[in-house]
Amino acid sequence: MTENAPHRVETSRKTIRVLDALREHGSSSVTFLARELEMNKSTVHNHLSTLEAEKFVVRDGTDYELSLRLLGFGGYVQHRHPLYQVAKREVHRLASQTGELANLMVEEYGQGVYLASEQGERAVDLDIYPGLRRPLHAIGLGKAILAHLSPERVDDIIDEHGLPAETDQTITDRAELDAQLATVRDRGYAVDNEELIRGLRCVGAPIIAKDGTVLGAISVSQPVSRMNNERFTDEVPDIVQSAANVIELHANH
Amino acid sequence: MTENAPHRVETSRKTIRVLDALREHGSSSVTFLARELEMNKSTVHNHLSTLEAEKFVVRDGTDYELSLRLLGFGGYVQHRHPLYQVAKREVHRLASQTGELANLMVEEYGQGVYLASEQGERAVDLDIYPGLRRPLHAIGLGKAILAHLSPERVDDIIDEHGLPAETDQTITDRAELDAQLATVRDRGYAVDNEELIRGLRCVGAPIIAKDGTVLGAISVSQPVSRMNNERFTDEVPDIVQSAANVIELHANH
């Protein structure tokens, strides 16, 4: 038992570690996972057998991989999420209206989680999928959310996750971040300028509930080549903000 | 240890049972789950603490519910699924072209699993989401798949799952099913006529790989009121089949 941790089930943590490893490495064999996780071969085998019996993994010959049963859990969580239900259509509309990539994000455990991601006709292909987690400070979506969390909450989050640099444009200075968050609050939307991925610009608007708490954020991402400064500072922000407003109306019944 | 089951990790099964219960009942308290699962209160508490530490569940005051971390696994599984990658755009196109509900299904463990589900402008709202499982025999999508599995495989599946009646239109007779599957093979698409849900018609076409194995099926569902017999037997099948053909082309590189 580590430190002051209460009574935890160590065995189940091992099972979760196996699942995590399968997600990180894709289809894997018993011995590979045993080496990777520094667990005994027979232990890994037992856990995989259990997961297979429970249909959480499928075996492809000698390798195991995550099964669609996990999609059942994931789809369920997404489907029943209150913000997803009201925002789904707007994300869709935003993607087809702009032809670009539209995303919906919420905060959980101090990280940004994509709740929905929809590609328009000419959208960039970014390997973004629902459930993917990204640091909040490095993307427009995340800054839109951070700007409307309580200062204590922002402190906690940065204490836990820091301000890692994703590209050379990422904000890594706390004062700089605070300044940007103030700007976001003023003008109502956030941007990121190749902060997570080089060549990509993104405009995000917060979704605020009637009691003032931030529910999430919605954004449009497009290559710098297709977003000149005018679109970047005028047109796109308007579109994204009005989508956020529509969602706010639905969210507040 | 039950029967001839090899060495399984019983503790992890309990954790999985907790997750299942949370999915079935939604947000739940410790004592509720303990009663439901016939486990000791403290045992449930330990498992939930573990799941919370691993961020698989979030607590909302005294209740626990499934977290977005599960969406991470689910989204990953969906995103990396080979059929999803090639079929995604066609499902999208089918939904906007018809304005109705378009679905993509694959078979896993003898059940039909929705891989994608997209609503067009006037589509019915069916509580279908990616990862949801349905019996193969009761839906057009499922019959499109069954028709192209090997006879032994079909036998195995029916041995395991039977032919439960979802509505009074569901096929529950094996001979009747075989006859329908033969028809599906002949004309290239499958239908269901209020077999899963009353008032809903569905046309599904199989997606076949170049080696003859069935990869999945794609469908359009709409209310009987909007699908007269002509559309049901001519127009819609054509649209769905051509979408399936496009996917087959992409799947075969």
Place this chain on the structure above:
DNA sequence: ACAGCTGTTCTACTCGATGGAACAAACTAT
């Protein structure tokens, strides 16, 4: 104030997860 709920903590017991060795099956290389 008291009874009846919760969730949580503690502890002793014993069940079962674990790691190591032994096994079989599949491949490689000589």
Place this chain on the structure above:
DNA sequence: ATAGTTTGTTCCATCGAGTAGAACAGCTGT
């Protein structure tokens, strides 16, 4: 072919850890 290496799987004894039950604390309503 045969020997050698690597795989997945099974077996088994040990001891670590999950479990159940009781005790505690915090809350609600009458």
